[in-house]
Amino acid sequence: QVQLVESGGGLVQAGGSLRLSCAASGRTVGNYHMGWFRQAPGKEREFVGAIRWSGATTYYADSVKGRFTISRDNAKNTVYLQMNNLKFEDTADYYCAARSRYSGNYASQLWYDYDYWGQGTQVTVSS
Numbered sequence: 001q002v003q004l005v006e007s008g009g010g011l012v013q014a015g016g017s018l019r020l021s022c023a024a025s026g027r028t029v030g031n032y033h034m035g036w037f038r039q040a041p042g043k044e045r046e047f048v049g050a051i052r053w054s055g056a057t058t059y060y061a062d063s064v065k066g067r068f069t070i071s072r073d074n075a076k077n078t079v080y081l082q083m084n085n086l087k088f089e090d091t092a093d094y095y096c097a098a099r100s101r102y103s104g105n106y107a108s109q110l111w112y113d114y115d116y117w118g119q120g121t122q123v124t125v126s127s
Contacts, residue, residue: 009121022096033106038092053101
């Protein structure tokens with residue numbers, strides 16, 4: 001099993017940037033495809049993006065393409081979500097999730113395909 005802890009959330013003004021971190025313990029994140037999801041108040045859980053276990057490829061939801069970037073540093077056992085040009089509609093709780101690198105396609109947009117979840121970090125964007 002792997003434990004995930006998100007950090008880096010906060011309150012920012014529209015147009016600003018935040019960098020979220022997902023720190024893993026128990027097992028190296030190199031064993032997992034990693035995804036980011038978010039859930040806004042009153043909304044369903046929404047896929048943000050995913051990164052292959054090796055970091056070689058990434059995939060993003062249309063709503064964040066060109067603004068958000070996922071990266072990983074397996075040596076540091078950490079995955080990142082760089083968020084630029086934030087909009088008020090980006091306001092949500094952001095979650096890091098993991099699924100086995102041996103489970104097939106890394107870019108699942110389905111929350112139930114992920115086996116491990118962090119507790120989330122809140123991002124609030126003011127306009």
